[in-house]
Amino acid sequence: MRAAVATGTGGPEVLSVGEVEAPSPAAGEVLIEVVATAVNRADTLQRQGFYPPPPGASETIGLECSGRVVGLGEGVTGWSVGDEVCALLAGGGYAELVAVPVGQVMPVPGGVSLIEAAGLPEVAATVWSNVFMTAHLAKGERFLVHGGAGGIGTMAIQLAAARGAEVFATAGSPAKLELCRSLGATHVIDYREDDFVEVLAEAGGADVILDNMGAKYLGRNVDALATGGRLVVIGMQGGAKGELDLSVLLRKRASVTATSLRARPVTEKAAICCGVVENVWPLVAAGAIRPIVETTMPLEDVARGHQLMEDGSHSGKIVLTL
Template sequence: MRVIEIEGGRGPAEALRPGERPLPAPAAGEIRVRVRAAGVNRPDIVQRMGLYPPPPGASDLLGLEIAGEVEAAGEGVERWRIGDRVCALLGGGGYAEYAVVDARHALPIPEGLDFVQAAALPETAFTVFANVFEAGGLKAGETLLIHGATSGIGVMAIQAAKAAGARVIATSRGAAKAEAARALGADVSLDATAVDLAEAIRAAGGADVVLDMVGAAYAELNLNALNPGGRWVVIATLTGGQAPIDLMRIMLKRLVLTGSTLRSRSADEKARLAAAVEATVWPWIVSAAIRPQVEATFPLDEAAAAHARLEAGDHVGKIVLIP
């Protein structure tokens, strides 16, 4: 099968090269999916740079989410049949024509979506549900503050929060991105290059939950933005992971500071999360309260160009590879 490998094991986008590998065989409890589309995510870039190794037992190939058709099933798989249209969360291996995945980590493609749209769902839907609704405990009537609101995670978080009856304050860089976040449903959309974010968030009433993909540079901003009893959830540290934090202010405001990664969770935990996402998020997708936002598609062999596009930071939504 055709795959994308990292020449030399790590490097810039140009290190991504087409290659060939044997067709993988599904083990017990796994399915083999003919990949019709694969999502491109920032963790792929970090792994390509040699800074995010795959977990034990996972493929060394990049690719954390796919959509396609079930092509074979291992022993003990009961839910899926050959030809079923699925999207799935992977520990790795998505940048290929075929991929094997734990059958419990696959979900049916919602009616009305094509493979490209479906490939933009698993990583974002699992991440947003786990962090905004489980760790962050966002409830109807509360306010979610999203930094990096036009990223793949951000556009999913805006739509999911609105579907749940919450209010959204979005921050992004540039007028075009601020307008895009507003069009997706953000109640307040702030251009970080044009306004005083601290003052604007305060004027908007503050936040009950912060979804933070920025990290150190926004630590003080988040402490100020959160209302009493607020929850600050860190899922990326693009500006660094070290920041001074006034613990007394956390105590006085009764704040919760937490964070998580998705890839390192156990197979059983991902299976639990998949079931919760299907029960809660999938109905929002079926009702069109959430629509996948795909910025661009690239042929599989042009994975290097897809990475360059993502690294440029000008995208709104997801970038998808098509084998």
């Protein structure tokens, strides 16, 4: 089958499209003919050799996809050949076919095209699992997301706002700040000019912070928390090692949690996907949340897609079509 392949680890130029062996669905798996997939930050790390797939997962890059069911493994119920679906993957999305544990296969939300649906599973599962299942963001609480114009950020703003939170978002250009505002952020912060700690302090502190920067923002994020605040770290774009003043954490009775999605057990991913279908998809179908796709391009342009992701100038999702 046709799939993205890498000549080794390195820059986007190592990626091209070639032929690899097609998968077959094992027991409990669904075989999907991929219509589209999306580029995620983790994909660029895998390409560089820093984020290998978990044991047993496909070596092909790609953490989400949309498409049609073309095969069912032993014991699979609830799906039929021809069903249009989207899925959360441990790998294999940049290919014509991918085999997925049945619990990670989700229906396409109402009102969303298959192309748009390709960019929903990873961001929806990340935000739902971290902001709501882990940090328990509640109606009326103050929520801060860094990188509000990115894939995760655009979903986090919309979902938090739809569930009644007061949303703060950081971004780095007038256009991105306006996008955050249009999606439901009531407070937008230009991280090039303004200190998010000061902004949150004036508001009373953040009850929940979703952070992809890691070490660079660790201390400042804790400073920005309200009493009882919860910081969830999901990325290390700003480094892996930072200093944490435990006295501040103790004084605020706050918590810091670090999570990842890809390496979680299949049962945990299934529970997350179930929560997404139950709690997020109805909001998408109602128009309260919309997919934010900046650009689509054919799989053959995968290297350009990775370069666009690394340039950081895009907003929302970068979708690759097959």
